[in-house]
Each structure stands twice: as C-alpha cells, then as structure tokens.
Amino acid sequence: MRLSILDYSPVDEGGTAAEALADTRKLAQRADALGYERFWVSEHHHTDALAGVAPEMLMMHLADSTRRIKVGSGGVMLPHYSSIKVAENYKMIEALHPGRVDLGFGRAPGADALISHALNEEKARDLPYDVKVSDLKSFVTGHYPVGHRFARAAARPKISTSPQMWVLGASGSTAGLAAKEGLGFTFAHFINPGGRGVPAAQAYREQFVPSELQPEPEVIVTIFVAVAESRSKADDLATAFHLWLAQIESPAALTALPSVSTARHHRYTAGEAATIERNRNRLVFGTPSEVWSQIEQLAExxxxxxxxINPNVPGLDARMTTIELVAKEFGLN
Structure with a gap:
C-alpha cells in the first residue's frame, strides 16, 4: 500500500494560524521519516479554522524542511487563477526540488461568494474549466496543440523535469477530463463516499490516454482518518471531528477545530445532529487494526x-498519533 497525507493546517482551540502552519511542517517532517509517499496541503479561503490558503507557498517551505517525501497541492482552485502563473509557480518548486512536486488542482471555489468575487474581480471573462486544464498541461510540459493561441508563450523556468499533475474530483465528473489529458486522478471519497467514486475510477482507467506526464493511469483515494490505540479514544476524536464537520457548513462562524472536551460538552442543535448523522460515513476511524481493515476494503x-489520509482531528499530538499508528499498521518505512 502506498500511503500519503493531506493536511488542512487546522487551527486548534487556543491556537493561531501561525502555529497551525508550524504544526503542518512538523507533521510533514514526521510523515517524511515514517515513509509516507506524498504530503499535500490545501487551499481554503472561507474560514479562520483552516490556515492553508496558498498551497504553493507552503509547499516550498515543506520541501525545504523535508528530505524525500513528495509535496503537493490538494489542491489549487484553478478557476481563480491564470494557468501560466500556476504552471510557473510549480515549475519553480520543481526546479529546486526535482521529482518531488505534485500539482493537484480542482474546480471548486474553496471560498464563499464574496471572496470568490475578490479573487476574480478584474477578469474580463471566465474560461471553460477543460480549457484551463489543457492550457495548464501545455504550460507545464512546454508542448502545445497545433495552432494553440499561446504556443509561443513559454512558462519558465526552463527545466528538464515536470511536476506530476493530478485532477481532483468529488463527483466523478472530472474523471473523463483526467483520462483525456493523461493525468492522475484523485477522488475525494472523504467528501463524497456515496458510491460515485468507484465507477468514476473505473471510467477513468477505461478512457485513459497516455501522456508524456503520465504513461499509465493512477488513482488516489482520499479519506478522513482518526486512529487511536483504544476504541474509546478513537470515538472521542470522531466526536470532535463530526462537530467540526457540522460547523464547517457555516464556515465564517468557525474559528478553530473543536477540541474533544468542547465536543463532549457541546449542546447539539437539531440541525447539527442531522448533519452529523448524514456525514457518519465520511470518517474512517477506530483502532489501528480496524482502520487497516477499512482502508484495505476501500483500496480493493x-x-x-x-x-x-486526512487526519483532521484536534491537536497535533492526535494527528501525529494517527499517522504513526497507520504507518506502523501498514509496515511503512
């Protein structure tokens, strides 16, 4: 099993955004030592509870702070940005850390309507998403379709390697795009575990067209995970996680990842209780052996x-324990 990590840089209760970003660095360094393959960071603009807003900036810091693990974005919200600028950002990281850079990108806004407007206010028009993806691939590789409008607009720096590109999806609608462009496909099972992911992965493989970036199809499945030595401790982490997941639906009011203590004493509204029940299967949790079994079933x-795995549970110690127990159970490193 090839295991990787997605980290949201959560702000813990009583903590700050700066501390959250420092915790992300510590988690990446531990993941590097444990034998994880990738460490991705996110782009969220809509809540104070998540400090990761500029993945390419954080990636450079993490690549400088680790030895061998691949660093990546999960992901760049491409509709907000110029494809050539994204390509140059990631080619710059690749130039300094060749073979260690993943460019994961998606079409979700990662922001509320006001922030989305602020990110896009000066745009004269919006390009179709598939055009932006095709442009991004061309700028990354330096190879353009015949007659491309930017065929003479090379993205720099000029380097001999390229970041690996991954199309992110949570509904399956982008599986065909990833296959057509010959890119990796990442399905967000932790967002949509309702059954669309398996047929999307199958369709991606069936339709895959090899490219210079990706000769064979590759699928990554992303899940929320909480692991502890005892079931009771895992249950506590799950309770805190589900309170966060219920509250993130009103992100402007959420300032931190709720602690286990807060979750224990919280008076749940009817709406929160209904949301938690609806989201029960979005978290893989339990003891190491229980989580191992669930991950094996998903992989199959x-x-x-x-x-x-996304260990979005309260406290750096709990996140460290989660990735350490998973690594030990799967025999990494």
Whole structure:
C-alpha cells in the first residue's frame, strides 16, 4: 500500500494560524521519516479554522524542511487563477526540488461568494474549466496543440523535469477530463463516499490516454482518518471531528477545530445532529487494526494501491498519533 497525507493546517482551540502552519511542517517532517509517499496541503479561503490558503507557498517551505517525501497541492482552485502563473509557480518548486512536486488542482471555489468575487474581480471573462486544464498541461510540459493561441508563450523556468499533475474530483465528473489529458486522478471519497467514486475510477482507467506526464493511469483515494490505540479514544476524536464537520457548513462562524472536551460538552442543535448523522460515513476511524481493515476494503473497491489520509482531528499530538499508528499498521518505512 502506498500511503500519503493531506493536511488542512487546522487551527486548534487556543491556537493561531501561525502555529497551525508550524504544526503542518512538523507533521510533514514526521510523515517524511515514517515513509509516507506524498504530503499535500490545501487551499481554503472561507474560514479562520483552516490556515492553508496558498498551497504553493507552503509547499516550498515543506520541501525545504523535508528530505524525500513528495509535496503537493490538494489542491489549487484553478478557476481563480491564470494557468501560466500556476504552471510557473510549480515549475519553480520543481526546479529546486526535482521529482518531488505534485500539482493537484480542482474546480471548486474553496471560498464563499464574496471572496470568490475578490479573487476574480478584474477578469474580463471566465474560461471553460477543460480549457484551463489543457492550457495548464501545455504550460507545464512546454508542448502545445497545433495552432494553440499561446504556443509561443513559454512558462519558465526552463527545466528538464515536470511536476506530476493530478485532477481532483468529488463527483466523478472530472474523471473523463483526467483520462483525456493523461493525468492522475484523485477522488475525494472523504467528501463524497456515496458510491460515485468507484465507477468514476473505473471510467477513468477505461478512457485513459497516455501522456508524456503520465504513461499509465493512477488513482488516489482520499479519506478522513482518526486512529487511536483504544476504541474509546478513537470515538472521542470522531466526536470532535463530526462537530467540526457540522460547523464547517457555516464556515465564517468557525474559528478553530473543536477540541474533544468542547465536543463532549457541546449542546447539539437539531440541525447539527442531522448533519452529523448524514456525514457518519465520511470518517474512517477506530483502532489501528480496524482502520487497516477499512482502508484495505476501500483500496480493493477502487482497485488502487494509493490511499491519502486526512487526519483532521484536534491537536497535533492526535494527528501525529494517527499517522504513526497507520504507518506502523501498514509496515511503512
């Protein structure tokens, strides 16, 4: 099993955004030592509870702070940005850390309507998403379709390697795009575990067209995970996680990842209780052996050997414990 990590840089209760970003660095360094394959960071603009807003900036810091693990974005919200600028940002990181850079990108805004407007206010028009993806691939590789409008607009720096590109999806609608462009495909099972992921992965493989970036199809499945030595401790982490997941639906009011104590004493509204019940299957949690079994079942269902875990539980110690127990159970490093 090839295991990787997605980290949201959560702000813990009583903590600050600066501390959250420092915790992300510590988690990446531990993941590097434990034998994880990738460490991705996110782009969220809509809540004070998540400090990761500029993945390429954080990636450079993490690449400088680690030895061998691949660093990546999960992901760049491409509709907000110029494809050539994104390409140059990631080519710059690749130039300094060749073979260690993943460019994961998606079409979700990662922001509320006001912030989305602020990110896009000066745009004369919006390009179709598939055009932006095709442009991004061209700028990354330096190879353009015949007659491309920017065929003479090379993205720099000029380097001999390229970041690996990954199309992110949570509904399956982008599986065909990833296959057509010959890119990796990452399915957000932790967002949509309702059954669309397996047929999306199958369709991606069936339709895959090899490219210079990706000769064979690759599927990564991403899941929320909480692991502890005892079931009671895992249950506590799950309770805190589900309170966060219920509250993130009103992100402007959420300032931190709720602690276990806060979750224990919280008076749940009817709406929160309903949200928690609806989201029960979005978290893989339990003891190491219980989580191992669930991950193995998911990997078999998706026909993949690549699972990415998101340990979005309160406290750096709990996040460290989660990735350490998973690594030990799967025999990493």
């Amino acid at each position: 269902a998706y026909s993949t050997d690549q699972i990415m």
